[in-house]
Amino acid sequence: MNSLVQDARNAAERVGLKSDTIVINGGRPLRGTIDVRGAKNLVTKAMVASLLGDTTSTLRDVPDISDVHVVASLLEIHGVKITGSAATGVLQLDPANVATATSAEIDALSGSSRIPILFCGPLLHRLGHAFIPDLGGCRIGDRPIDFHLDALRAFGAIVDKLPSGINITAPNGLRGANIELPYPSVGATEQVLLTGVRAMGTTELKNAAIEPEIMDLIAVLQKMGAIISVEPNRTIFIEGVESLNGYNHRALFDRNEAASWASAALATGGSIFTTGAKQSEMMTFLNVFRKIGGAFDIEEEGIRFYHPGGELKPVVIETDVHPGFMTDWQQPLIIALTQAHGTSIVHETVYENRFGFTDALIKMGANIEVHKDGLADPNRRVPRRALEQAAVITGPTQLHGAELEVPDLRGGFSHLIAALTAKGQSSVSNVGLIARGYGDFVGKLEKLGADFYFAE
Ligand SMILES: CC(=O)N[C@H]1[C@@H](OP(=O)(O)OP(=O)(O)OC[C@H]2O[C@@H](n3ccc(=O)[nH]c3=O)[C@H](O)[C@@H]2O)O[C@H](CO)[C@@H](O)[C@@H]1O
């Protein structure tokens, strides 16, 4: 069994999926209401932040996704006592007895998520050492961790690369540092926040990422007693403090999940009310959704996304750091673009290989050309970047059922939408990978009237 299939099976098991393959009869518009809980990209980091407190933290609106289960297991092997459950949406995390985990214990959970790298700062403060295994997460190109390691070294950590992983120690403690990121990386910004809050002295971080999930992590840390100021021009100052308490926090909603279901509503010609979604974190997405011809109603309780009838229009998008168009949004939206009249272009600027999922769409009848080295375009908002690739999507095309193998989280959700949009039957395998980031997606598909069943 290859490691992708193994990861998918592990994830499926963690959230209790009946099997790893579902069979979908496409062609029915998705209609109904679903709940969007806390963001995968905040909840998992807020769980790690609990390690920094002297008292118990309470996190609400936790989604039942496999990444949450992985991080809970990682915390438990480090001595954090967890009560509550992802199923009920509330976790209490008690860090009173934080202890060293063996590299074998950590390794057993490696390959499943990217979060282990964020344990470094908190564990260095609590125990004086940390171990980073092989990291998992979406396979969307090379995902180096050089910014993280350089930041940790700037705080005074010693980084030892071993064949089994990376050993990090801080024999003289950690002190505030002046750090400038080469690129506003989300993870490296979180690394600096989770390390700087308890380092001695002041930390200045330039070229920081400012995604809404980072702002919510800062809110969590402020509740714990941290002093962090976000200045203009992507600069963050952190004044280290000697101790932190636990927090009580309701997680920010998952804007990536909301955008994915919005794309599903548009592609299938349906209407989905996403309870919990909010306008302010989704403004960039909403503009593009409207330009394509999608409609939305913003209400107190959430946002309704729907296809208002008529032809969808093509669009040119480039992914970017916040407040730009989020890279995680492009994969699901491309299915709706296969139904638009004309030629759309998606320039991917964040990851070096995020269009692999389109091979399967082409098999289903989509007209998509991928330019692996990007595409020159005089109307670009920003200059071309080193990692760029572009996808040119010409529609509308009738998709037809196929055998699909989920390659990664968002690519997998796209495959689901493609199968739901297509004429005929599709079988989608490795659906466990979708459970990494979409809580109860099976129950939600049922609520929205999708026609599907689990293969034996
Ligand atoms: C768990 C989580 O929150 N995942 C999100 C996080 O991923 P993640 O935190 O991994 O993404 P980053 O912002 O760090 O990565 C952006 C780019 O920077 C590069 N880079 C990053 C770190 C480093 O040390 N060296 C380096 O070169 C990456 O390879 C990538 O090309 O932000 C991404 C960008 O919004 C989202 O797509 C992911 O959903």
Ligand SMILES: C=C(OP(=O)(O)O)C(=O)O
């Ligand atoms: C790339 C993603 O996640 P991760 O960083 O967890 O792989 C994603 O959520 O689309």
